[in-house]
Amino acid sequence: HAMIHLGGAEGTRVALQTNGHVNPRDANGTSLLDYARMAVQTNPAANAFQIARRSQFLNKEVKQQWSEAMAAWADGKGAPPSDAMAFDMLRAARATNDIDLSTLIERDTHAIDLVADAGQRSVAAQQATLTEVRRQLAAGAPDARTAQLGALVARSLQDKLDATVKGLAANPISMTVARFPNQFSTPGPLDLKNPNNLAAGLQQRAKIAQFAAQNWQGGPVSALDAADLKAVQGALSTADPNAKAAIFQGFATLPPDVRGATLKKLGGDNPASMAEVAAGSLMRTAPDIATSIFRGQAAMKADKKWDPTAEPGGKASFDDDLGKALSAAIFPIQSRADPVGPYATMSTMVRARYADLSAQAGDTKYSAVRVKQAVDDVTGGVLHQNNAPLIAPRRGMTQPQFDGVMAGLTDRDFAGVTTFNGQPITADYVRANGKLVSVGDGQYQINLGNAGEKPVYAYSYWDTPNPAPFILDLRARQPAWPPEPYIGVLGAPVQR
Numbered sequence: 001h002a003m004i005h006l007g008g009a010e011g012t013r014v015a016l017q018t019n020g021h022v023n024p025r026d027a028n029g030t031s032l033l034d035y036a037r038m039a040v041q042t043n044p045a046a047n048a049f050q051i052a053r054r055s056q057f058l059n060k061e062v063k064q065q066w067s068e069a070m071a072a073w074a075d076g077k078g079a080p081p082s083d084a085m086a087f088d089m090l091r092a093a094r095a096t097n098d099i100d101l102s103t104l105i106e107r108d109t110h111a112i113d114l115v116a117d118a119g120q121r122s123v124a125a126q127q128a129t130l131t132e133v134r135r136q137l138a139a140g141a142p143d144a145r146t147a148q149l150g151a152l153v154a155r156s157l158q159d160k161l162d163a164t165v166k167g168l169a170a171n172p173i174s175m176t177v178a179r180f181p182n183q184f185s186t187p188g189p190l191d192l193k194n195p196n197n198l199a200a201g202l203q204q205r206a207k208i209a210q211f212a213a214q215n216w217q218g219g220p221v222s223a224l225d226a227a228d229l230k231a232v233q234g235a236l237s238t239a240d241p242n243a244k245a246a247i248f249q250g251f252a253t254l255p256p257d258v259r260g261a262t263l264k265k266l267g268g269d270n271p272a273s274m275a276e277v278a279a280g281s282l283m284r285t286a287p288d289i290a291t292s293i294f295r296g297q298a299a300m301k302a303d304k305k306w307d308p309t310a311e312p313g314g315k316a317s318f319d320d321d322l323g324k325a326l327s328a329a330i331f332p333i334q335s336r337a338d339p340v341g342p343y344a345t346m347s348t349m350v351r352a353r354y355a356d357l358s359a360q361a362g363d364t365k366y367s368a369v370r371v372k373q374a375v376d377d378v379t380g381g382v383l384h385q386n387n388a389p390l391i392a393p394r395r396g397m398t399q400p401q402f403d404g405v406m407a408g409l410t411d412r413d414f415a416g417v418t419t420f421n422g423q424p425i426t427a428d429y430v431r432a433n434g435k436l437v438s439v440g441d442g443q444y445q446i447n448l449g450n451a452g453e454k455p456v457y458a459y460s461y462w463d464t465p466n467p468a469p470f471i472l473d474l475r476a477r478q479p480a481w482p483p484e485p486y487i488g489v490l491g492a493p494v495q496r
Helices: 002-017 032-042 044-074 083-095 099-118 123-139 144-170 172-179 195-216 226-238 241-251 256-267 271-281 287-302 314-325 342-361 368-379 399-407 427-433
Strands: 382-385 388-391 435-440 443-447 471-473 485-487 493-495
Touching (some): 044 083, 083 099, 123 144, 144 195, 172 195, 195 256, 226 241, 226 256, 241 271, 256 271, 287 342, 287 368, 314 342, 342 368, 368 382, 382 399, 399 427
Antiparallel strands (some): 382 388, 435 443, 443 471, 485 493
């Protein structure tokens, strides 16, 4: 009663709940806990009764506060109880030796931690945890409260998983910073007017994007959040060809995995944007061609006379010559009719390159030769394997050089590679029968079918639950023999 007289019921409760960390004193310097000790010394029997009463009161308060916090979380009206709250509540329960209350808080805290930790785990691990919680729920809970807690955890894990997938697609950088605040800080806005600052800002984001891809195991991640994407698209929409080239030069500094994901996101589902972004990807290997494509796009917008498809009969002629120089068979069959697929995108780039060549020459007369030059400039060269066309593994590679690369392949390069029926594939078989289908820079699927028939691709992991088309990577391969010189028209040796 002396404690309550000095500090009131609330002050007494707080003093007990905080184990004396909050312990007001009166004018004589005597604290609430001092009065409690004096009561123990003067009346031990009464003290035992009072302690029991106070413990009961305190536990009721703690349990009520904890239940209200958990209920708010369950109803979607608040976040889960914080670590600090859980610690204080658990300490209060233990101070009064309430084992049931301590067990309740510990169990709830474990569930809260399970949900909180899930956000930092891979997408597959989150899904596995959610599946296990649902399995346990289906098996039956020992009591109603455990069943409610399990349902709450399952719902929260699903929300966390959905937020992770959505965040990786829309705002991977800000989500990563939010979930790993001790490792990353929020990058500043991209400076799209200063190439050096732009490159620095993209590099900062690239580190976060690579961490996100590794952590969540969902494939390459873009370096652009939704706000960054909007800013870049806005800048590109009003930029002249040189300004566009400067912007894409910054993106060319991104690591290959991040660059690919970023440019894909930047292109979206718009054919013209995809062509512009694809042209921007050339800033790393062929900046002159990339800038030419930007100029050609601007030229066609300014005056239709530079568009090879605008003249009477021009579209039919252009499409026919384009098909001869850039066959759709170069690309996978499922992407040939895609309006934002690789064939449509590359065709649009060829058209823009043609327009710039025409504008530079001041020649509006249609030229099939110019179409062929535009195709070679955009693709880096079209070669052949077993009479099937393909894009050269590296820009400027000649047919003899490519033949040398193919000659250098060994059976080790096809270890574990089979037909879809499980028949092993050898290097000699690929050289004699395989047709390479371009799926990326210097990367190819191997079509083992006959010309004009449905493709029959070589596979990896055929004897596993997840077989996948084999990808032959020739980007770093060198010819097995040096290019042979031949005698040019002037009688001098020329390297092929």
